[in-house]
Amino acid sequence: MAATGSAGMAGLGLAAVRKQLSQTLEVTALRLPVRLCNKFRMALADYSLVLPRTRVIIDDDQSVTGRRFPSPQPGEDDSDESAAGKTKLLLLAPEIDLTLAQLPEAARALVAEHKLERVPWKVVKGYELMTVQEVLDQVLPEGLVRQSAFSTIGHIAHMNLRTEVLPYKKLIGDVILDKNTHLRTVVNKVDTIDNTYRNFAMEVIAGEPNTVATVRESGCTFTFDFAKVYWNSRLATEHERLVSVFSPSDVIADMFAGVGPFALPAAKMGATVYANDLNPASAEALAANAKANHVDKKIHVSNADGRDFIRDLIARRVPFTQVAMNLPAIAPEFLDVFIHAFPRDAYPVLPRVHCYCFSTAADTSADVLARVTGVLTSAPLDYSISVVRSVAPHKDMMRISFSLPPDTVYAPAIADTSATRKRPAADLDDEAAGESSPAKKAKGLGGADA
Ligand SMILES: C[S@@+](CC[C@H](N)C(=O)[O-])C[C@H]1O[C@@H](n2cnc3c(N)ncnc32)[C@H](O)[C@@H]1O
Structure with a gap:
C-alpha cells in the first residue's frame, strides 16, 4: 500500500526535519475477537506490520463490549470472559492489500473460517520510527x-x-x-x-x-588518527588468518605494518615482531599501540622504506622467519629486495613470505604466481595462493604465501670475489657497513628497539 510524506525539506536543518517529517502508511487490519489474538498473532507473524516501537495488535475504537463473535472453537482461548465480544486490530504488512491476495492460501482460509472483517487502516510513522534511508527519501529532492x-x-x-x-x-x-x-x-x-x-x-x-578512533581487533586495542593512517576493518578476518599461521617461536618482519593489525596480535601470541611503516603517523601510532597493549617488549618499530627495512634486518643478521607484505597495489615489486640478499651462514633456513596483491586477471592464481616468479627470477617454493576478498567487480585482493627460492636469494659466497666485485657500490656499502647504512635510515620509534 502507498506511503505518503512531506517533500521539499532539503534546505531544512535537523530540528525542522524532525518536526515536519511524517509518513502515513496505509495498511490492512484484521478485526479480531480478543480470544483469537494469540492464534492470529502466531499464524500471521510473517505477514504482520513490523515497525520499531509499534504494536502489531492495537485497540479497536469500534470494539463493542458484550457482543459475542462466533462462539469459541475447541482449543481457542476463551478464559477472559470480560474480553468476550471485545475486538482488536491486527495490522498487516504494507504490501498486503484488502483482498489479502498476497497471503498464502492457508492464511486466507483461516481468515475466512473465522469470518474476520478487513479494515483499511492508517499508521502515522513519524521521524522517530524512520530509518536513515526513509528520512532521506522524504528529505532529498526527487531524482x-x-x-x-x-x-x-x-x-x-x-x-x-x-x-x-x-x-x-x-x-x-x-x-x-x-x-x-x-x-x-x-x-x-x-x-x-x-x-x-x-x-x-x-x-x-x-x-x-x-578523527582519532579507537577500535578492537584480534583481542587488541588500536588507537590512530583515521585521517592520517590506513585502517580497513574489512581485513580483520585476514589479519587473524595470517596471525594464526605464526607461532610464538617466529620472528616476524612486517614490512608495511600500518598501525599494527598483524604485529600486535602476533606479539601478543608470543612472537617477536619487527614492524615497519614509511608513514611516520602509522609508526608512531604502532609504537603507542604496542605500549598500550603491553607488547612493546616484543615489538621493534621502525619508520623506513620497506626495502631499507629488510636490508637493515639482514645487515644486522636478525633471524626473521616470516615476512608480511601488505601493500597490495605494489607489494610484489618489493620482492626484489630479497635477491642475493641473505648470507647463507646467518640464514640456514630462509623466511616464509606472505605477499598481498590485487589481480584483475581471469586466472588470478596464475597471474599472481607469474608476477612473483618474474620479480624473484625463480619460482617461489611451497606456495599457496588464496583470495582475501573481492574489492571491486573483477578485482580480487590475493595473498601468496611461499618460501624464498635459495638459488636466487642467497648472497654469492664470500670466496666468490668476482661476483662480489660485480655488485654495485651502494649494495656493497650496505652489506659491509651493517648497522651503519640502512639502519641509520630506519628511524627507531620506541617499542623494543627504543
Ligand atoms: C595497505 S596498508 C597495510 C597496513 C597494515 N599492514 C594493515 O594490514 O592494515 C599499507 C601500508 O604501507 C605503508 N607504506 C607505503 N609505502 C611504503 C614503503 N615504501 N615502505 C614501507 N611502508 C610503506 C603505508 O603507509 C601503509 O600504512
Whole structure:
C-alpha cells in the first residue's frame, strides 16, 4: 500500500526535519475477537506490520463490549470472559492489500473460517520510527540517489558521497548521528586511497571534528588518527588468518605494518615482531599501540622504506622467519629486495613470505604466481595462493604465501670475489657497513628497539 510524506525539506536543518517529517502508511487490519489474538498473532507473524516501537495488535475504537463473535472453537482461548465480544486490530504488512491476495492460501482460509472483517487502516510513522534511508527519501529532492550507506571505525561513520548529494552532506551526517547514538563523527572521503600512505583525505561533515578512533581487533586495542593512517576493518578476518599461521617461536618482519593489525596480535601470541611503516603517523601510532597493549617488549618499530627495512634486518643478521607484505597495489615489486640478499651462514633456513596483491586477471592464481616468479627470477617454493576478498567487480585482493627460492636469494659466497666485485657500490656499502647504512635510515620509534 502507498506511503505518503512531506517533500521539499532539503534546505531544512535537523530540528525542522524532525518536526515536519511524517509518513502515513496505509495498511490492512484484521478485526479480531480478543480470544483469537494469540492464534492470529502466531499464524500471521510473517505477514504482520513490523515497525520499531509499534504494536502489531492495537485497540479497536469500534470494539463493542458484550457482543459475542462466533462462539469459541475447541482449543481457542476463551478464559477472559470480560474480553468476550471485545475486538482488536491486527495490522498487516504494507504490501498486503484488502483482498489479502498476497497471503498464502492457508492464511486466507483461516481468515475466512473465522469470518474476520478487513479494515483499511492508517499508521502515522513519524521521524522517530524512520530509518536513515526513509528520512532521506522524504528529505532529498526527487531524482537524487539516496546515500545512507556508511562504514564505521570506532566513533566515526565514513561515507563516499556522490557530488550531487554534497549540498545535503550536513543534513545527511546529522541524521546518521541522530539515528546512531554510538557514533559521534561523520566524515566524507574526498579522495581516493592511491597515495603513498594509503590514507584517505576526508572532511568532517557532522559531529565532533575528531578523527582519532579507537577500535578492537584480534583481542587488541588500536588507537590512530583515521585521517592520517590506513585502517580497513574489512581485513580483520585476514589479519587473524595470517596471525594464526605464526607461532610464538617466529620472528616476524612486517614490512608495511600500518598501525599494527598483524604485529600486535602476533606479539601478543608470543612472537617477536619487527614492524615497519614509511608513514611516520602509522609508526608512531604502532609504537603507542604496542605500549598500550603491553607488547612493546616484543615489538621493534621502525619508520623506513620497506626495502631499507629488510636490508637493515639482514645487515644486522636478525633471524626473521616470516615476512608480511601488505601493500597490495605494489607489494610484489618489493620482492626484489630479497635477491642475493641473505648470507647463507646467518640464514640456514630462509623466511616464509606472505605477499598481498590485487589481480584483475581471469586466472588470478596464475597471474599472481607469474608476477612473483618474474620479480624473484625463480619460482617461489611451497606456495599457496588464496583470495582475501573481492574489492571491486573483477578485482580480487590475493595473498601468496611461499618460501624464498635459495638459488636466487642467497648472497654469492664470500670466496666468490668476482661476483662480489660485480655488485654495485651502494649494495656493497650496505652489506659491509651493517648497522651503519640502512639502519641509520630506519628511524627507531620506541617499542623494543627504543
Ligand atoms: C595497505 S596498508 C597495510 C597496513 C597494515 N599492514 C594493515 O594490514 O592494515 C599499507 C601500508 O604501507 C605503508 N607504506 C607505503 N609505502 C611504503 C614503503 N615504501 N615502505 C614501507 N611502508 C610503506 C603505508 O603507509 C601503509 O600504512
